[in-house]
Amino acid sequence: MTDDKDVLRDVWFGRIPTCFTLYQDEITEREAEPYYLLLPRVSYLTLVTDKVKKHFQKVMRQEDISEIWFEYEGTPLKWHYPIGLLFDLLASSSALPWNITVHFKSFPEKDLLHCPSKDAIEAHFMSCMKEADALKHKSQVINEMQKKDHKQLWMGLQNDRFDQFWAINRKLMEYPAEENGFRYIPFRIYQTTTERPFIQKLFRPVAADGQLHTLGDLLKEVCPSAIAPEDGERRNQVMIHGIEPMLETPLQWLSEHLSYPDNFLHISIIPKQTD
Amino acid sequence: MEEDEFFGEKTFQHHCSEFIKHSQQIGDGWEWKSSKDCSDGYMCKTHFQIKSGTVVSNPGIYNGVQTCLPVEEVLEVPLDDFEVTQTAMASEVIKYEYHVLYSSSYQVPVLYFRASFLDGRPLALKDIWEGVHECYQTRLLQGPWDTITQQEHPILGQPFFVLHPCKTNEFMTPILKNAQKINRNINYITSWLSIVGPVVGLNLPLSYGKATSQDEVHC
Numbered sequence: 001m002t003d004d005k006d007v008l009r010d011v012w013f014g015r016i017p018t019c020f021t022l023y024q025d026e027i028t029e030r031e032a033e034p035y036y037l038l039l040p041r042v043s044y045l046t047l048v049t050d051k052v053k054k055h056f057q058k059v060m061r062q063e064d065i066s067e068i069w070f071e072y073e074g075t076p077l078k079w080h081y082p083i084g085l086l087f088d089l090l091a092s093s094s095a096l097p098w099n100i101t102v103h104f105k106s107f108p109e110k111d112l113l114h115c116p117s118k119d120a121i122e123a124h125f126m127s128c129m130k131e132a133d134a135l136k137h138k139s140q141v142i143n144e145m146q147k148k149d150h151k152q153l154w155m156g157l158q159n160d161r162f163d164q165f166w167a168i169n170r171k172l173m174e175y176p177a178e179e180n181g182f183r184y185i186p187f188r189i190y191q192t193t194t195e196r197p198f199i200q201k202l203f204r205p206v207a208a209d210g211q212l213h214t215l216g217d218l219l220k221e222v223c224p225s226a227i228a229p230e231d232g233e234r235r236n237q238v239m240i241h242g243i244e245p246m247l248e249t250p251l252q253w254l255s256e257h258l259s260y261p262d263n264f265l266h267i268s269i270i271p272k273q274t275d
Numbered sequence: 276m277e278e279d280e281f282f283g284e285k286t287f288q289h290h291c292s293e294f295i296k297h298s299q300q301i302g303d304g305w306e307w308k309s310s311k312d313c314s315d316g317y318m319c320k321t322h323f324q325i326k327s328g329t330v331v332s333n334p335g336i337y338n339g340v341q342t343c344l345p346v347e348e349v350l351e352v353p354l355d356d357f358e359v360t361q362t363a364m365a366s367e368v369i370k371y372e373y374h375v376l377y378s379s380s381y382q383v384p385v386l387y388f389r390a391s392f393l394d395g396r397p398l399a400l401k402d403i404w405e406g407v408h409e410c411y412q413t414r415l416l417q418g419p420w421d422t423i424t425q426q427e428h429p430i431l432g433q434p435f436f437v438l439h440p441c442k443t444n445e446f447m448t449p450i451l452k453n454a455q456k457i458n459r460n461i462n463y464i465t466s467w468l469s470i471v472g473p474v475v476g477l478n479l480p481l482s483y484g485k486a487t488s489q490d491e492v493h494c
Contacts, residue, residue: 078427109396109397110395110397110433110434111433111434112434113425113426113427113434114425120424123424124424127424127439131380131381134381134441139441186380194311194312195311195432196310196311196312196429197427197429197432200380200429201379
């Protein structure tokens with residue numbers, strides 16, 4: 001019988017086999033070979049692609065190189081979204097490996113945030129964690145932590161250290177004995193069909209009568225099109241970390257076990273494959 | 276969802292609507308934009324400024340110092356003095372956009388802003404600072420906010436600069452408490468924007484403050 005804690009490891013160690021190819025219009029001194037890499041689902045593109053950058057820069061001249069950015073089938077990839085989210089949302093219906101195109105020119109200013117350094121990724125990651133704790137605990141738990149604890153969360157993610165990360169993160173997963181869960185659940189729901197990048201609203205894990213809210217309850221309330229039609233063939237898949245959890249799953253459990261390291265549930269709604 | 280909080284989303288929208296009413300009276304340009312699914316929205320204002328300091332043939336008009344002039348002032352210049360430089364000026368017109376959104380996570384308003392040339396080229400944060408008066412630059416460094424960072428606009432999905440909201444309650448609570456004590460009506464948005472706005476080049480005419488005292492609005 002699988003322990004709930006094993007789920008935490010499975011989520012942390014999820015990987016996506018990826019093939020990086022240099023954009024054909026980039027100027028090279030010789031042919032650029034594609035570069036293959038297993039990307040951690042829970043991390044961020046600009047955090048784990050130093051080797052990719054070095055590989056392609058070897059065949060380019062310094063003057064032809066400016067900020068690196070990634071694209072999948074014409075869509076610029078937002079480095080500030082977790083890798084697993086990007087894959088589930090954009091590429092999960094295609095065959096592996098995930099084919100990503102690498103660019104060093106014409107940064108799409110209207111679509112992508114700049115990523116000037118690792119510090120920018122750390123700032124973004126910590127900002128998400130703080131927002132998640134604002135929702136779960138009115139920021140009390142994260143504000144009580146020392147700077148070194150915050151640093152440990154970031155270093156754990158950066159260096160792929162599960163134990164180091166969870167030694168601190170477990171405190172963010174606790175709640176008062178008299179409650180049945182967090183104050184509100186940190187979640188974001190993504191769909192490619194809307195202009196709005198994601199849906200995020202206040203939603204409690206426990207109903208007034210003490211019943212635990214489920215994933216289905218959440219979707220019905222904030223994104224009913226995701227589970228339409230209720231009677232009959234569903235049009236969409238509800239995906240997180242590459243799997244479709246049962247809609248009956250309690251949201252509190254999902255938040256404790258299937259959140260990304262930033263403590264948010266990043267949920268993708270994708271059209272069902274008909275084949 | 277629920278409005279058991281001090282400054283919930285409905286309260287935010289109400290204060291914005293009162294603020295916009297006054298803006299319309301004085302022609303200050305703020306308007307409300309609803310999201311496509313109409314479930315929420317934001318308040319926004321766009322203004323244009325001309326950045327001088329580029330090559331000009333008539334030194335009588337500009338003294339060579341980098342200044343930002345509102346468009347109206349430039350148009351007052353006699354046309355024949357202005358003709359030669361007109362094409363050079365077009366590329367230096369800067370469009371500033373300010374958006375006020377509601378953060379349900381922190382239950383406060385958040386200021387998003389960006390600036391670009393007319394051809395769409397965005398300005399970097401340091402370029403925007405050049406347009407901000409020196410005394411506000413100091414305030415920025417001392418202010419009760421962590422930083423200004425580039426973030427994704429939650430409704431438009433595009434990069435904007437943001438004044439981080441997590442310390443907003445720290446500076447707003449004393450203002451609201453004091454207003455309650457002296458039994459004065461204030462508009463949360465007006466008070467908040469008058470503090471954070473100037474730091475990013477956004478100024479509020481004083482009439483906003485006077486308008487609210489006459490309203491029935493309570494926070």
